[in-house]
Amino acid sequence: MKEIDCRGLSYLQIIREVKKYFNSIGEGEAVVVVNNELGRSNVIRYAAHKGYKIDIEDEKNRFLIKMEKRGCLESEDEEEIFSILITRDKIGEGNDDLGITLMSEYFEALNEYDKLPKEILFLNSGVKLFKRDSKAIEDIRMLYKKGVKLLISDTSLDYYKLTEQITFGEIASMYDMVVAMKKAKKLIKL
Incomplete structure (x- = not known):
């Protein structure tokens, strides 16, 4: 499973890295690693917005967000x-x-x-x-x-x-x- 290490990045850089990976694949999984609550909440919000399945594991000063992209259809509403x-x-x-x-x-x-x-x-x-x-x-x-x-x-x-x-x-x-x-x-x- 792909690991996207975003520790120390700004919230925009984190989302940019996550988007770059998930836009490059049709379906798949990744674990996003962040080291602050703002990064954690932004990744979760992004994943929910995209319809990805998420699983969160919180450790001290380290958050692991497992994201899974499966059959997420995006349409212009x-x-x-x-x-x-x-x-x-x-x-x-x-x-x-x-x-x-x-x-x-x-x-x-x-x-x-x-x-x-x-x-x-x-x-x-x-x-x-x-x-x-x-x-x-x-x-x-x-x-x-x-x-x-x-x-x-x-x-x-x-x-x-x-x-x-x-x-x-x-x-x-x-x-x-x-x-x-x-x-x-x-x-x-x-």
């Missing part, structure tokens, strides 16, 4: 189609540096998620995420390369004088934004 509305360049109130870091981590985590949004709409200061020095720009570009449609408000770009910095995505009018929001099955607002 209408309920899982979603869009995201980004209205700020940071998450939360308070410390701007923390909010910018959280937004960057959000896009990094979104890239690792199994179901990507159909589209992401950027309004107001959310368009600042397209600045060349943005912490999130490369992860946003990766989503675009994966086929996520990016709509960027023309009015917001003009206001922040960022139109010239747009190298990917679609500059859109407010009408385009309204149409996209109306068509969205689910709309998540950040």
Whole structure:
């Protein structure tokens, strides 16, 4: 049985390693080894989400999660189609540096998620995420390369004088934004 040793890795690196292995096989088993509770809970949540059978063995400072992939059929459920509305360049109130870091981590985590949004709409200061020095720009570009449609408000770009910095995505009018929001099955607002 394959052992995936994820001790000392961040939660995103753990999920990346687990996904890499299970995406490379049709069916099979593996034991994932982590050394913290956050890693343990993320692996369990991932396995449950994918429909894998799991068996957990907890030891002091070491968690073994046996995962088994058998006949797990994944289908695109209408309920899982979603869009995201980004209205700020940071998450939360308070410390701007923390909010910018959280937004960057959000896009990094979104890239690792199994179901990507159909589209992401950027309004107001959310368009600042397209600045060349943005912490999130490369992860946003990766989503675009994966086929996520990016709509960027023309009015917001003009206001922040960022139109010239747009190298990917679609500059859109407010009408385009309204149409996209109306068509969205689910709309998540950040």
